[in-house]
Amino acid sequence: MAGTLRKNWRGHREASQRGTEEPPLIKWLLIGAALSFCVVFLLLPLANVFAQALAKGWAFYWKSLAHPDSRAAIRLTLTVAAISVPLNVVFGLAAAWAIAKFQFRGKSLLITLIDLPFSVSPVVAGLMFLVLFGLQGYLGEWLQDHNLRVIFALPGIVLATVFITFPFVARELIPVMEATGTEQEQAALTLGASGWQTFWHVTLPSVKWGLLYGIILCNARAMGEFGAVSVVSGHITGQTDTMPLRVEKLYNEYNAAGAFAVASLLALLALFTLAIKTFLEWRQSREFARARTAGRG
């Protein structure tokens, strides 16, 4: 019994092409498990979003999206992304530059701080802003005296979104910038270029794929953020509801098809992001390979 088992086992080994490869049975079991997991937990729910959205037909789908409150939510989401993504691009470039190109005390602390939004629960992040800017918060009275609305208004939503999407651009840029080093910039300086010319003609082009990658991830998260925004938005229908908040509200109002219609837009955004992400990763890996061969000399 044991002998035949061993013989079978060896037979499988011979059938596989390389010595390090698993026997085909195990290989296919692993691939099958991974695939079915993806189908059950990723693909089916995604398909279901579109199925549910169209459950009552195209006409209802369009009507749900065209509803003034839905349109307001879409507009607000786009506005929030349009403000917070550029802010984080500027911040991400500055932080990545500082970390990749300079040596200074507290550098590891800065890297840890950049990651903070990843490790803090979004709801806690939202509460932090509530404590700071809310009516009962530290700055609440002063803000009210000057007639400034932060919480339950656009500024609060933008603040929460900027906080949550803080790490994306910086995290993508740091390794790219570290890989390119500072010599190209120094070369530009010796050729007479100013700091700004160097940044524009040398630094930015060398990190463009990494930067774009960071931007689309940042944008996807900015549009999809729920927890932090939910705390600071106040859920005022037609005013401070972003798309994710609108989805939740419609669903709670037993309008499943309407909720899924808005949700399908977010799902499309996700698919679009995924496609660009794949393309950019491919471009970037090519660029990296180039940089490596160029560096080797």
Place this chain on the structure above:
Amino acid sequence: MSIELRNVSKRFGEVVAVNNVSFAVREGELMALLGPSGGGKTTVLRMIAGLEMPTSGDVLIGGKRVNDVSVQQRNIGFVFQNYALFNNMTVARNIAFGLKIKKWRRADIQARIAELLELFGLQGLESRYPHQLSGGQRQRVAIARALAPKPSVLLLDEPFGAVDAKIRQELREWLVTLHHDLNVTTVFVTHDQEEAMEVANRIVIFSRGNLEQVGSPREVYEQPANEFVARFIGVMNVLEPVVKDGVARVGELEFPAPGQPDGQKLRIGFRPYAVQISSDLTQYRYRAVLRHTFFLGVLLRVELELPSGLIVRARMTKEEYAHQGLEEGCEVSFQIRQYRVLAREEAPLQPEQELPYTPPPILGENI
């Protein structure tokens, strides 16, 4: 233009990278900054360029103090060790970069690119990207880019460090020719003494941030300022004999030391070429076994082992070696023609001493 450093020091925190260095590069000269890694030579080059600021002292280019002049305004061409070509630009755009920054007219830029492509043998490569070039081509593009805006001085950091041995030799010869044609004041950094000797008009030797010697290749080889230079430029045998009765002895070797007290330790240095070898055991004073032969091309280096275990390195031509019928393991006689008494590493060296020919002892006599 000429370059001058006056009492220049550079500290990075507690570390003294360059310690009170002064030297001058004449207009049109090809100068090597030579030293072991960590010697401060790259820091000196970067201070000339304006990429580092001296902690104290003055840097002068063309007789003008440039300490307060930014790197952009110094009008230097700098070639980085790994070339630092702009990866996202073609060869032509790399070369044009400095010209565009300096706002040259479009037609002038095109003319200059064409001129440099021809001078550097890069025709047909102008629309390639750096990753599509060989190591040697990349280096030529880097030098072309640095020279394009007609800098007053050309600075190169380890220009031959990143290419393989064969191309390195070609590039050395090519750099000498280029310098001869353009006659632009050129300073390059290297840790390879052979490279410095072959390429440069004059050499500045650094060690641990200190300037050890400035001189032509011949001067630093034949009249090294101190033991460090003597040992860094070429091979030197260094022995530590002890004086007894006016003679310094180590193993079988003896050096005259008149007037020196007994028990005094001396440091003796001699070059491999000062050792004469013969297969005739009766010709020279000392006897040894030829342990190893290293083929260096035209010349051979041989290692002699004396009966006491002392090792002496010598040098001879291939013809002489063959003529004498030498081979590893055979017994030879030898003598040392010139030597120096060395002091501490940084102290100045004393002039070379001649040793008179001493006939070998009669065989069988105990010495």
